[in-house]
Amino acid sequence: xxxxxxxxxxxxxxxxxxxxxxxxxxxxxxxxxxxxxxxxxxxxxxxxxxxxxxxxxxxxxxxxxxxxxxxxxxxxxxxxxxxxxxxxxxxxxxxxxxxxxxxxxxxxxxxxxxxxxxxxxxxxxxxxxxxxxxxxxxxxxxxxxxxxxxxxxxxxxxxxxxxxxxxxxxxxxxxxxxxxxxxxxxxxxxxxxxxxxxxxxxxxxxxxxxxxxxxxxxxxxxxxxxxxxxxxxxxxxxxxxxxxxxxxxxxxxxxxxxxxxxxxxxxxxxxxxxxxxxxxxxxxxxxxxxxxxxxxxxxxxxxxxxxx
Amino acid sequence: xxxxxxxxxxxxxxxxxxxxxxxxxxxxxxxxxxxxxxxxxxxxxxxxxxxxxxxxxxxxxxxxxxxxxxxxxxxxxxxxxxxxxxxxxxxxxxxxxxxxxxxxxxxxxxxxxxxxxxxxxxxxxxxxxxxxxxxxxxxxxxxxxxxxxxxxxxxxxxxxxxxxxxxxxxxxxxxxxxxxxxxxxxxxxxxxxxxxxxxxxxxxxxxxxxxxxxxxxxxxxxxxxxxxxxxxxxxxxxxxxxxxxxx
Ligand SMILES: Nc1ncnc2c1ncn2[C@@H]1O[C@H](COP(=O)(O)OP(=O)(O)O)[C@@H](O)[C@H]1O
Ligand SMILES: [Mg+2]
Numbered sequence: 001x002x003x004x005x006x007x008x009x010x011x012x013x014x015x016x017x018x019x020x021x022x023x024x025x026x027x028x029x030x031x032x033x034x035x036x037x038x039x040x041x042x043x044x045x046x047x048x049x050x051x052x053x054x055x056x057x058x059x060x061x062x063x064x065x066x067x068x069x070x071x072x073x074x075x076x077x078x079x080x081x082x083x084x085x086x087x088x089x090x091x092x093x094x095x096x097x098x099x100x101x102x103x104x105x106x107x108x109x110x111x112x113x114x115x116x117x118x119x120x121x122x123x124x125x126x127x128x129x130x131x132x133x134x135x136x137x138x139x140x141x142x143x144x145x146x147x148x149x150x151x152x153x154x155x156x157x158x159x160x161x162x163x164x165x166x167x168x169x170x171x172x173x174x175x176x177x178x179x180x181x182x183x184x185x186x187x188x189x190x191x192x193x194x195x196x197x198x199x200x201x202x203x204x205x206x207x208x209x210x211x212x213x214x215x216x217x218x219x220x221x222x223x224x225x226x227x228x229x230x231x232x233x234x235x236x237x238x239x240x241x242x243x244x245x246x247x248x249x250x251x252x253x254x255x256x257x258x259x260x261x262x263x264x265x266x267x268x269x270x271x272x273x274x275x276x277x278x279x280x281x282x283x284x285x286x287x288x289x290x291x292x293x294x295x296x297x298x299x300x301x302x303x304x305x306x307x308x
Numbered sequence: 309x310x311x312x313x314x315x316x317x318x319x320x321x322x323x324x325x326x327x328x329x330x331x332x333x334x335x336x337x338x339x340x341x342x343x344x345x346x347x348x349x350x351x352x353x354x355x356x357x358x359x360x361x362x363x364x365x366x367x368x369x370x371x372x373x374x375x376x377x378x379x380x381x382x383x384x385x386x387x388x389x390x391x392x393x394x395x396x397x398x399x400x401x402x403x404x405x406x407x408x409x410x411x412x413x414x415x416x417x418x419x420x421x422x423x424x425x426x427x428x429x430x431x432x433x434x435x436x437x438x439x440x441x442x443x444x445x446x447x448x449x450x451x452x453x454x455x456x457x458x459x460x461x462x463x464x465x466x467x468x469x470x471x472x473x474x475x476x477x478x479x480x481x482x483x484x485x486x487x488x489x490x491x492x493x494x495x496x497x498x499x500x501x502x503x504x505x506x507x508x509x510x511x512x513x514x515x516x517x518x519x520x521x522x523x524x525x526x527x528x529x530x531x532x533x534x535x536x537x538x539x540x541x542x543x544x545x546x547x548x549x550x551x552x553x554x555x
Contacts, residue, residue: 179410186407192378192394193396195379196390197382197410197454198458201379
């Protein structure tokens with residue numbers, strides 16, 4: 001069974017699901033790095049908060065007796081995007097904006113401090129125990145069979161893929177085609193010049209954190225739906241993986257973050273499928289190191305040679 | 309229209325402006341000349357609030373703008389083509405113009421792009437090329453065009469002729485004149501190319517070491533012996549005369 005194509009497809013489907021989570025979180029790292037040149041180490045916690053808002057929203061809807069799944073999903077999606085966005089916005093306002101012109105180390109330490117703070121905050125509010133959620137989307141259909149081995153594509157996986165693709169397309173268009181996206185890119189390339197053209201730099205940076213938080217919140221929702229259980233600590237490892245994905249794809253590049261997320265997800269799933277679960281993280285990080293040796297700017301990153 | 313009174317600006321401990329007074333009337337072309345390091349660029353940037361004036365007052369159309377944030381100052385109708393052009397290198401020419409129109413009304417956009425393309429036909433050809441791949445002269449045109457996209461009342465130009473081929477210098481000066489005459493945009497022009505600038509400008513200021521040394525009409529300064537000795541004598545003048553013949 002291990003050697004069959006069906007087994008490979010099964011693992012690859014898991015990898016893509018995982019990659020969707022990493023990719024969505026990685027975009028937040030890359031957007032923020034692009035615009036203020038700082039790694040927002042608390043971004044993993046924003047993802048975790050997105051998962052918690054989702055579970056609370058599901059449980060609340062359950063109490064209210066709303067059981068029609070499509071509507072529940074839609075409401076939870078909107079709730080987690082909006083509330084998590086508030087966290088992302090506040091994080092920038094409270095922790096990073098006052099330090100915008102201070103040394104990098106100060107911002108880095110603050111980021112780590114915020115990460116620990118948010119973990120403890122959720123732990124205090126929600127308790128340290130695992131929070132389980134009943135399966136929300138069940139069922140699926142068979143796509144392949146090899147003897148007894150059945151490969152199914154679940155409705156959940158289809159939902160995750162569609163949602164991720166829609167979000168990535170929407171955000172690519174926002175960044176590439178809209179006035180907001182142009183303002184973000186102008187701040188990325190020359191903040192003072194952008195201000196000289198009337199761009200409100202503070203507002204643009206705030207909106208960038210909001211965009212990152214919205215994507216991370218959806219990743220949190222996906223995580224919850226896929227694994228059915230969360231705790232206050234899930235942001236740590238997912239954050240590091242997503243950050244790795246962003247660097248692998250080329251930090252600052254949005255398509256790079258998506259590609260990096262997909263690759264890390266696939267590597268992790270395939271490694272666990274064929275070798276051993278224990279070393280899956282080592283595999284992902286080794287690939288990162290290899291790529292960085294041969295392409296220091298990451299897969300899709302551009303070196304700043306054009307800068308005038 | 310613009311009143312700068314007693315403005316002092318510092319970079320850390322270094323004082324770059326030492327009590328500068330400048331006044332610009334609506335519809336004028338005013339030029340500011342002076343040696344490298346005199347503080348010309350600092351003055352233009354201080355008008356836009358970055359760096360901020362440590363003391364003194366800057367008023368635009370009677371309104372005190374000394375402490376306004378940059379993006380609000382420019383919204384009042386001041387645009388700048390700064391030193392070094394500062395084109396967004398990874399955005400296309402068209403996107404650079406679009407970002408220049410951030411504060412303009414959307415309905416003007418098409419008309420304004422066409423107007424810039426008419427002033428600089430080369431930009432039209434290059435509109436989908438990235439800003440970072442343009443030559444120095446093309447970037448200069450783009451920087452001016454980008455500044456015009458906001459429909460400014462006052463346009464600040466920092467050494468638009470720097471590093472350009474003589475033929476282009478003449479062309480840029482023509483365009484500046486046209487912007488002023490046919491569109492009524494008031495212009496504050498910083499120039500190294502003193503001869504050209506003084507001939508174009510209605511009035512001029514001379515700056516040294518963060519102070520205004522002298523002011524007068526362009527013609528007066530052209531005839532001033534000190535100015536001739538300091539800024540006009542030598543190779544610059546002859547080539548300038550040759551160029552204006554071509555233009
Ligand atoms: N960013 C800066 N940091 C520190 N000093 C600066 C900075 N920009 C300019 N200066 C100093 O301020 C003075 C005036 O510079 P500037 O305004 O660029 O002169 P100009 O445009 O007339 O050549 C110079 O002594 C210059 O070294
Ligand atoms: Mg200068």
